[in-house]
Every structure is written in C-alpha cells, then in structure tokens.
Amino acid sequence: MLPLAVMMNRDIKKISPDAKIREVAQLMRDKRIGSALIEQDGSYIGIVSETDLVRRGLAEGLDPDQTSVRQIMSSPIITIDINRSIWDANELMARRGIRHLPITELGKIVGIISMRDLVICFKNKI
Numbered sequence: 843m844l845p846l847a848v849m850m851n852r853d854i855k856k857i858s859p860d861a862k863i864r865e866v867a868q869l870m871r872d873k874r875i876g877s878a879l880i881e882q883d884g885s886y887i888g889i890v891s892e893t894d895l896v897r898r899g900l901a902e903g904l905d906p907d908q909t910s911v912r913q914i915m916s917s918p919i920i921t922i923d924i925n926r927s928i929w930d931a932n933e934l935m936a937r938r939g940i941r942h943l944p945i946t947e948l949g950k951i952v953g954i955i956s957m958r959d960l961v962i963c964f965k966n967k968i
Contacts, residue, residue, distance in 0.1 A: 854879055856886070866878055921951065924946065931945075
C-alpha cells in the first residue's frame with residue numbers, strides 16, 4: 843500500500859472565511875475539487891465541502907451571494923498525521939462521516955486526501 847505522503851494532493855485549495863459561498867462553489871467547480879480549506883491570518887480554521895454547500899447552504903435557503911463561507915464551514919478540522927496508513931485514513935473518514943481529510947506533518951496541514959483517492963487505491967490494490 844502507498845503511504846499517505848504519496849497519495850495525498852499537496853496542492854491545497856483555500857479561501858477566506860469571508861468569501862461568499864458562491865465563490866467557493868465556483869472555485870470547487872473550476873478546480874474540479876470537492877472541498878477547500880478556509881484560511882485566516884495564515885492558519886486553517888475550517889473546511890468546506892460539497893456536502894456543506896448543499897446541506898448547510900442551499901437546503902437552508904441561504905443566499906449564495908450574501909452568505910459567507912464561515913457560516914457553512916466545518917470546524918474544527920479533522921486531520922490525520924502523514925505517517926499513518928491509508929487504512930487509518932479510511933477508518934477515520936468512515937467513522938467521522940467525512941469525504942475529505944487534511945493530512946498534517948509536524949502539526950501543519952501539508953495535503954489532503956479524498957474518499958475518491960482511497961477508492962482508487964483500494965480498487966487497484968496499491
């Protein structure tokens with residue numbers, strides 16, 4: 843099995859907590875990603891996913907041009923250390939019901955892995 847360091851995406855997409863939810867939806871569409879980290883003053887304070895957009899934004903009738911990302915983001919961020927296994931990541935994601943998992947190294951977020959990444963890995967038995 844590949845280590846998390848090899849599987850994770852190091853190109854972290856981030857957005858301000860004050861950005862409007864339409865902006866994060868457009869970022870996710872344009873970059874073809876399912877989540878973005880929320881950054882404030884050089885630190886990550888939350889994560890917003892497609893699920894957050896649908897369940898906390900659209901389903902609640904929030905105006906995508908007036909509602910800030912801060913209002914729908916998930917916080918605190920659930921993370922996993924880079925030295926853990928993909929099995930650990932899979933178990934954590936299943937237990938916590940999340941599809942995107944930031945990966946830390948020495949306490950700093952350095953990448954992210956998605957459920958799709960794990961499915962591909964397990965399918966190919968890497």
